[in-house]
Amino acid sequence: MTDSQPSDLLAERREKLERLRQAGVEPFPHGFEGREEIADVTSTHQGLEAGQETDRVHRVAGRITGRRGHGKAAFLDVRDSGGTIQLLMKADVLDPKQFELLDELDLGDFIGVEGRAIATRRGELSLEASGWELLAKSLRPPPDKFHGLEDTETRYRRRELDLIANEETRRIFQVRARTVSSIRRWLDDRGFAEVETPVLQPLYGGALARPFTTHHNALDREFYLRIATELYLKRCVVGGIEKVYELGKDFRNEGISPKHNPEFTMLEWYEAYADYEKTAADLEVLVSDVAEAVLGTTRAGREGQEVDLSPPWKRITLREAIQAESGIDIESETTREGLAAAMGVELEDGVGWGKLVDSLFSKEVEPKLVEPTFVTDYPVELSPFAKAHRTRPGVVERWEAFVGGVEIANSFTELNDPDEQRRRFEQQAAELAGGDEEAQPYDESFIEALEQGMPPTGGVGLGIDRLVMTLAGTSSLREVVLFPAMRD
RNA sequence: GCCCCCGUAGCUCAGCUGGUUAGAGCUGCAGGCUUUUAACCUGUGAGUCGUCGGUUCGAAUCCGACCGGGGGCACCA
Numbered sequence: 001m002t003d004s005q006p007s008d009l010l011a012e013r014r015e016k017l018e019r020l021r022q023a024g025v026e027p028f029p030h031g032f033e034g035r036e037e038i039a040d041v042t043s044t045h046q047g048l049e050a051g052q053e054t055d056r057v058h059r060v061a062g063r064i065t066g067r068r069g070h071g072k073a074a075f076l077d078v079r080d081s082g083g084t085i086q087l088l089m090k091a092d093v094l095d096p097k098q099f100e101l102l103d104e105l106d107l108g109d110f111i112g113v114e115g116r117a118i119a120t121r122r123g124e125l126s127l128e129a130s131g132w133e134l135l136a137k138s139l140r141p142p143p144d145k146f147h148g149l150e151d152t153e154t155r156y157r158r159r160e161l162d163l164i165a166n167e168e169t170r171r172i173f174q175v176r177a178r179t180v181s182s183i184r185r186w187l188d189d190r191g192f193a194e195v196e197t198p199v200l201q202p203l204y205g206g207a208l209a210r211p212f213t214t215h216h217n218a219l220d221r222e223f224y225l226r227i228a229t230e231l232y233l234k235r236c237v238v239g240g241i242e243k244v245y246e247l248g249k250d251f252r253n254e255g256i257s258p259k260h261n262p263e264f265t266m267l268e269w270y271e272a273y274a275d276y277e278k279t280a281a282d283l284e285v286l287v288s289d290v291a292e293a294v295l296g297t298t299r300a301g302r303e304g305q306e307v308d309l310s311p312p313w314k315r316i317t318l319r320e321a322i323q324a325e326s327g328i329d330i331e332s333e334t335t336r337e338g339l340a341a342a343m344g345v346e347l348e349d350g351v352g353w354g355k356l357v358d359s360l361f362s363k364e365v366e367p368k369l370v371e372p373t374f375v376t377d378y379p380v381e382l383s384p385f386a387k388a389h390r391t392r393p394g395v396v397e398r399w400e401a402f403v404g405g406v407e408i409a410n411s412f413t414e415l416n417d418p419d420e421q422r423r424r425f426e427q428q429a430a431e432l433a434g435g436d437e438e439a440q441p442y443d444e445s446f447i448e449a450l451e452q453g454m455p456p457t458g459g460v461g462l463g464i465d466r467l468v469m470t471l472a473g474t475s476s477l478r479e480v481v482l483f484p485a486m487r488d
Numbered sequence: 489g490c491c492c493c494c495g496u497a498g499c500u501c502a503g504c505u506g507g508u509u510a511g512a513g514c515u516g517c518a519g520g521c522u523u524u525u526a527a528c529c530u531g532u533g534a535g536u537c538g539u540c541g542g543u544u545c546g547a548a549u550c551c552g553a554c555c556g557g558g559g560g561c562a563c564c565a
Contacts, residue, residue, distance in 0.1 A: 142498085
């Protein structure tokens with residue numbers, strides 16, 4: 001090699017690729033037999049003392065994350081998904097050709113190695129390589145080995161680089177994977193059946209949100225991406241699946257924020273013969289159990305805002321919560337004009353009493369609900385699928401759960417009176433016609449299902465991304481979504 | 489949709505009251521070193537300063553528009 005070679009980082013790697021090929025090395029072989037997980041190797045030799053050598057030979061494979069040359073010896077760090085181990089490459093142990101070809105390796109390459117376990121003078125467990133093979137050449141340079149990758153945009157757009165460079169990112173998505181699997185286990189163990197209902201729906205419903213619209217060519221008609229699984233899951237309950245859940249993506253055509261992504265993961269479960277007291281008791285146990293399973297503790301949350309997720313969680317009615325934080329009693333201010341005046345805001349067209357209550361709550365109360373809290377008994381205007389409260393007029397049997405100032409779940413005693421449901425739909429349809437784009441369209445087939453007869457039922461929606469935020473201690477939802485929505 | 493902040497080498501950053509050929513560390517390349525671990529030592533290469541336009545003798549630096557990102561507001565879960 002002379003100085004006149006192109007010094008471009010990509011070109012360098014391609015030249016190494018060619019030199020390896022010319023030396024008879026296949027840079028992209030098909031596999032590596034007899035590999036052990038690095039974590040297993042390190043735990044096998046945990047007690048090894050500095051300078052101690054063994055005769056145990058291991059085969060490991062992974063990505064080269066560090067390299068320290070030493071003339072007639074070299075150290076490589078190799079990482080697989082569960083651990084990292086140091087390799088000692090010595091000129092007097094390796095085949096001369098293999099030792100020479102080490103020069104053609106780069107940070108980021110995948111190699112497979114065989115070597116005996118030793119502990120170096122500094123006490124680091126290492127494999128003294130007797131042979132190595134290239135498993136895949138990396139043709140692009142990895143992010144800075146010390147500073148990692150910090151640019152937020154690159155981290156989200158090229159999440160693979162973020163995962164390579166940042167231990168914390170790998171941890172977060174491990175938390176996410178364990179959270180999802182332990183939620184499924186929790187529900188499965190209690191006899192819930194997981195189902196899959198349509199993502200493409202002829203009519204959207206089950207939440208107050210604007211949908212994405214798409215087109216089916218063969219049928220030549222519009223479909224909506226679901227905003228919730230609610231209505232289909234209740235039809236499952238009508239059909240006799242008494243404990244049912246679905247864990248999957250919903251899509252809402254709303255803005256993007258640290259708490260919102262247009263596609264997000266939602267768990268909904270429904271249990272026949274249960275009510276919102278039962279669902280609240282279940283949720284606090286589920287979240288607490290999941291935290292214990294995933295983190296080994298029920299304490300979680302962001303730095304400086306750690307909370308204890310163990311039950312029982314605090315319970316407060318919406319009215320009390322609002323009164324405590326704002327001094328406004330929503331049972332006294334029962335007109336939109338009166339409430340707007342009490343809040344000191346301009347009354348805009350199309351903003352009803354319910355929306356005012358909602359905005360009052362979001363502004364004044366929600367950010368302060370750091371400790372796990374159930375807020376109960378919502379106005380009927382905001383809850384078209386919830387059953388009226390058994391004793392309190394004007395409110396429904398509904399709660400929302402908050403942790404760290406973020407809503408993580410929503411639940412009600414489900415409305416199962418088809419005639420009442422029809423009236424609620426009519427109300428929603430009127431608001432939709434009146435310009436409220438988040439109101440519900442009328443769904444006759446759902447009404448027919450209720451007319452078939454649905455047992456008293458409790459249902460819950462749990463935002464998985466937001467729960468993972470809490471468990472992983474992140475302040476942005478985008479940190480727990482592998483590939484968050486981006487422009488272009 | 490509105491407001492504020494940001495965009496300099498593959499990565500992490502400096503330079504920004506306008507003024508020689510835009511700097512550093514890591515990465516890369518050449519060389520040295522048989523126990524290092526952010527290895528070290530010597531030498532060396534690498535940039536449409538987000539894009540386009542404007543002001544100016546002169547723009548990474550000042551102004552405008554656009555693109556992309558972050559945060560906040562609005563809206564939602």
